[in-house]
Amino acid sequence: MAAKHPNPAALALVAACLLAAVPAAAGPLTEAWPLLRGEGPGSGAGRSVAVGDLDGDQIDDLAVGSPGCDLGAADAGCVAVFYGGGWPWPTELTFADADVLILGTEAGEGLGAEVALD
Numbered sequence: 586m587a588a589k590h591p592n593p594a595a596l597a598l599v600a601a602c603l604l605a606a607v608p609a610a611a612g613p614l615t616e617a618w619p620l621l622r623g624e625g626p627g628s629g630a631g632r633s634v635a636v637g638d639l640d641g642d643q644i645d646d647l648a649v650g651s652p653g654c655d656l657g658a659a660d661a662g663c664v665a666v667f668y669g670g671g672w673p674w675p676t677e678l679t680f681a682d683a684d685v686l687i688l689g690t691e692a693g694e695g696l697g698a699e700v701a702l703d
Contacts, residue, residue, distance in 0.1 A: 650697025
């Protein structure tokens with residue numbers, strides 16, 4: 586499942602809630618879910634989000650695109666992958682907390698503008 590939203594800041598917050606393969610033991614959905622922060626202002630964190638089982642453990646994982654991320658080069662973009670099952674989650678996650686961080690290498694590349702998982 587891939588989702589796009591015209592408001593990346595709002596989607597980044599929603600993305601943290603999409604760690605949707607939450608077992609019943611993790612608590613009701615009314616409990617606080619982590620806030621996901623991107624690399625910085627203008628990074629576009631949450632521009633694209635996808636949920637799926639990347640590591641084959643039968644628990645959904647979260648991929649968050651950030652096409653304006655400057656960690657590899659100016660606006661090269663990046664994709665942060667958070668493996669599911671790490672309950673309880675902290676109150677805030679950053680891209681530095683990602684289990685996998687894929688960086689664009691060329692200025693303006695915009696990696697993460699669209700992410701999808703099968």
